[in-house]
Amino acid sequence: MYSKELTKGTLQPIILKLLGDNEKLYGYELTQKVKALTNGKIDISEGALYPILHKLEAAGILETENKYIGKRVRKYYRVTEQGKIAVQKVTHEMQDFIATLSLLFNNDETTVYSEQ
Template sequence: MYSKELTKGTLQPIILKLIDSRDKMYGYEITQEVKKLTSGKIDISEGALYPILHKLEAKGVLETEKVYIGKRVRKYYKVTKDGKMMVTEVTKEINDFMDTLHLIFNSETLKS
């Protein structure tokens, strides 16, 4: 599992990209899907997840839908139209960042 320090800055883009790719998701589903997709290397705690979801909802990037399952209410998150632009932007930024890290960590020029 990666350290919290390493993953902290990538949680919001990960969450946004995942919700956007699935149309809508609820909190526990997000944590489990990230764990599954990363073979357990990234583990998003509820304490990290929900503040991000609430912040994105307050910004209008996400909207919620309540679904009643028996006596329980499940809150689904969905990316808004404005949020889709943000998903595109953060995806470009993350990919550029990974390319930049690749230059540093896989570069032969650092050995000179």
């Protein structure tokens, strides 16, 4: 599993990407999807997840729908029309960021500099 420090800046893009790829998800379902897709390497805690979901909802990027499961209420999150633009933007930004990191971490020049 990756450290919280390493994943902290990527949680919002991860959440947006998964919600953009699915019609709707509830919080626990979202955490389990991330864990499954990353083979357990990224584990989003509820303490990290819900503040991000609430922030995105307040910004109009997500909307919610409550469904009653017996006596319990399950809150589903879905991307709004405005949110679809945000998903595209963050996906492109993350792809570019990953490519940039690859330049740093897959480059033999950085090894040369560190040996001097």
